[in-house]
Amino acid sequence: MNTAFDGYHPAVNIMFFAGAIAMGMFFTHPVFLCVSAAASALYYLLLTHKSGMGFLFGMLLTALCVSFINPFLNTTGDTVLFTYLNARPFTLEALLYGFATGGMFFSMLMWFASFNIIMTSEKFIFIFGALAPALSLMLTMILRLVPSFKRKARSIAAARKCIGKAPKGDTKKDALENSMSILSVLTSWALENAVITADSMKSRGYGSAKRSCFAQYKLKKQDITAIIIMLAATALIASGGAVGGVGYAAFLLLPSIIHVKEELTWLILKSRI
Amino acid sequence: MADFKIENLSFEYPATGKKALDNVNLSIKQGEYIVVCGKSGSGKTTLLRHLKSVLTPHGNVGGEILLDGRPLKEVSLREQSSKIGYVMQNPDNQIVTDKVWHELAFGLESLGCDKRTMRLRVAEMASYFGIQSWFHSDVSSLSGGQKQLLNLASIMAMQPTVIILDEPTSQLDPIAAMDFLSTVRKINLELGTTIIISEHRLEEVFPSADRVIIMENGRVAADESPRTIGNTLMKQNSDMLASLPSPMKIYYAVNSAQSCPLTVREGRSWLSNELDSVKQNQLPLENEYEEPISPAIELKEVWFRYDKSSPDVLKGACLKIEKNTLHAILGGNGMGKSTMLKTICNIEKPYRGDVFIEGKKLSKYKTSELFKGCLAMLPQDPQSLFVKKTVEEDLLEMLDGKDASAIEKTAEICEVTHLLKSHPYDLSGGEQQRAALAKVLLCEPKYLLLDEPTKGIDSFFKLKLAQILKHLCENGVTVIMVSHDVEFCAMYADYISMFFDGSIITTNTPNRFFAQNSFYTTAANRMSRHIFENAVTNEDVIKLCKINK
Numbered sequence: 109m110n111t112a113f114d115g116y117h118p119a120v121n122i123m124f125f126a127g128a129i130a131m132g133m134f135f136t137h138p139v140f141l142c143v144s145a146a147a148s149a150l151y152y153l154l155l156t157h158k159s160g161m162g163f164l165f166g167m168l169l170t171a172l173c174v175s176f177i178n179p180f181l182n183t184t185g186d187t188v189l190f191t192y193l194n195a196r197p198f199t200l201e202a203l204l205y206g207f208a209t210g211g212m213f214f215s216m217l218m219w220f221a222s223f224n225i226i227m228t229s230e231k232f233i234f235i236f237g238a239l240a241p242a243l244s245l246m247l248t249m250i251l252r253l254v255p256s257f258k259r260k261a262r263s264i265a266a267a268r269k270c271i272g273k274a275p276k277g278d279t280k281k282d283a284l285e286n287s288m289s290i291l292s293v294l295t296s297w298a299l300e301n302a303v304i305t306a307d308s309m310k311s312r313g314y315g316s317a318k319r320s321c322f323a324q325y326k327l328k329k330q331d332i333t334a335i336i337i338m339l340a341a342t343a344l345i346a347s348g349g350a351v352g353g354v355g356y357a358a359f360l361l362l363p364s365i366i367h368v369k370e371e372l373t374w375l376i377l378k379s380r381i
Numbered sequence: 382m383a384d385f386k387i388e389n390l391s392f393e394y395p396a397t398g399k400k401a402l403d404n405v406n407l408s409i410k411q412g413e414y415i416v417v418c419g420k421s422g423s424g425k426t427t428l429l430r431h432l433k434s435v436l437t438p439h440g441n442v443g444g445e446i447l448l449d450g451r452p453l454k455e456v457s458l459r460e461q462s463s464k465i466g467y468v469m470q471n472p473d474n475q476i477v478t479d480k481v482w483h484e485l486a487f488g489l490e491s492l493g494c495d496k497r498t499m500r501l502r503v504a505e506m507a508s509y510f511g512i513q514s515w516f517h518s519d520v521s522s523l524s525g526g527q528k529q530l531l532n533l534a535s536i537m538a539m540q541p542t543v544i545i546l547d548e549p550t551s552q553l554d555p556i557a558a559m560d561f562l563s564t565v566r567k568i569n570l571e572l573g574t575t576i577i578i579s580e581h582r583l584e585e586v587f588p589s590a591d592r593v594i595i596m597e598n599g600r601v602a603a604d605e606s607p608r609t610i611g612n613t614l615m616k617q618n619s620d621m622l623a624s625l626p627s628p629m630k631i632y633y634a635v636n637s638a639q640s641c642p643l644t645v646r647e648g649r650s651w652l653s654n655e656l657d658s659v660k661q662n663q664l665p666l667e668n669e670y671e672e673p674i675s676p677a678i679e680l681k682e683v684w685f686r687y688d689k690s691s692p693d694v695l696k697g698a699c700l701k702i703e704k705n706t707l708h709a710i711l712g713g714n715g716m717g718k719s720t721m722l723k724t725i726c727n728i729e730k731p732y733r734g735d736v737f738i739e740g741k742k743l744s745k746y747k748t749s750e751l752f753k754g755c756l757a758m759l760p761q762d763p764q765s766l767f768v769k770k771t772v773e774e775d776l777l778e779m780l781d782g783k784d785a786s787a788i789e790k791t792a793e794i795c796e797v798t799h800l801l802k803s804h805p806y807d808l809s810g811g812e813q814q815r816a817a818l819a820k821v822l823l824c825e826p827k828y829l830l831l832d833e834p835t836k837g838i839d840s841f842f843k844l845k846l847a848q849i850l851k852h853l854c855e856n857g858v859t860v861i862m863v864s865h866d867v868e869f870c871a872m873y874a875d876y877i878s879m880f881f882d883g884s885i886i887t888t889n890t891p892n893r894f895f896a897q898n899s900f901y902t903t904a905a906n907r908m909s910r911h912i913f914e915n916a917v918t919n920e921d922v923i924k925l926c927k928i929n930k
Contacts, residue, residue: 271824317491
């Protein structure tokens, strides 16, 4: 995957998402909510193209459900739209509040979905590595261990089936016993592997000096520009009012703008050929 | 510089009372390529691990190891880490991180190398080893060969002066192994790095070796150049003769006055010089292969893929296996041979076509019926068969109330009696293979499926394995094995099939099968095909040589 914003420094990525998600949760002004929902949906669609449509509409529906359920739970408000069940009121205020919650819910989900696509484990570990090298190494090793654990469990189960040791399927006890023996051997397998991995780490000098960190990413000019834009937009937001709204939109639309700009550049480059 | 000097080194594991190393004296000079060989359990790994302090096992040590005249113990961890590289057997467990680039940088990170140097070194290594195209990959997506290459590269990034390799190719298929060993050779030639390697595949390492050290019961039995080592072994009447490369084995069986050939190329010219006139250039041919009329196992146009959207692995594979024979299936790596075995076992279900066992559709069998005394499979990774704390318990699990004496008998056949009390994970690769075989044999299957049974085992147990399989075939068992081991199949299989591109291309008797191939054939055949027409095994060539002399 190589979309435009993805190519920026992980620090820029995480700054943006942290900002977008934090502000999205704090600002409940309807205009701000609309901007956030629209920007998050736009960026998610840019990242996923058509394949993200299903998820997007699913989430939109869920958000609408959330909005309409709210007035049933919350009855405060002056403008009663209708009453039901022994004069329990359904108020406009509660409905509007529901829309606000739903909108926030929707935009959060969209931001997190994009976050998942952009922030790969590698970038995450890079950010962490700068803060806590030992923790980040541990994280890397766990990331490697979990899938290999799964693979091993599958291969043991298959191997056992081939010598007639699969659970017969008749009783729960049988199945449980079988899984227990697989689990117990997986534990010893993991420990055994850990010994070899430890040997390999020691033999490559682990613990012989203060660890340094291989920097796969470098802060480039584009990253600094992006940071400046984000800071400027934040300043605008802080000043409040209509200017704040513009600042908010500028902040949230940044990855989409970068994305579209790059697409356009390619289009122009191609048309020149 | 890195000159090793080992003086009177003895070592005893705690509470065994047996010396794992017994008065070993060696000196190794910078830039040498040294092969350490010997039966499994002869002390190769123990010796190699003594050459690096952090890996030295605990126990009673006598004697001394000097690195450049300094006792090894006094050389700092940091210096040893970068100077002495160590590659272990299992490609998987040595890898620490989850990304290729990170693994390459790991050693340098540990040494606290600065960012610039690290970038340069990692870039250098990635280019030297041809890793660029998978530099950003997940480690889990690599093949075994790539993983082992990565292990080597990540050690080379620390610029060691000596690399120690402990059976690095035992888990690899022949092509990946050859690739790996030629990289090791390249490092030795181009960088002058000292190589100390223990290996089973002597064909590949003998031509590059300066010296061969043969270990026997913890002692150095021979320490000579590869060209003369055979003489010493002949004098000692050593078991190691059986594991020499084919050209050497033939040479020593024929009693020639010329010098010993090491490679197929040298073997060819040796053979041409040896025989002035050829009276007989072929052996009586075996009968032409005929398809069995009522096959024990039959695959009818089997199609299989792992996922709806993934490519086909089996593309209309047809195969008929005759009863009571050893049928070998050869073919490239990752082509789907193992998958075919899995479809016979009903682990993977074909989406088209059927598997028949004794004429009955596989889907008509109940699972209990199928695996009780009918089918059994030894998987590629024998380790996955063990679930208990000792080998004995693991074997006991198979009995289901049957007579316990079966265990003793099977253990003896597979030569694991002395290992019964050990934890299965403490065994070496070859020993695990044997213990797993014992476990599978206890199922008393009528149809035994073996997925690369010769992987990681030494030539001595290969002979034994062949006997076991032969014995089984004579007693009403049908054996199907998937293998890369061309020499083994040529010697012992009754029929050989070639698997390619999702189906069986051809099936024939070993003699006819290999005589018609020019690449995919035994070393003995490649060495003699310019003179003899159908000599496939070493014995064939030796026989013809003796006739013509």
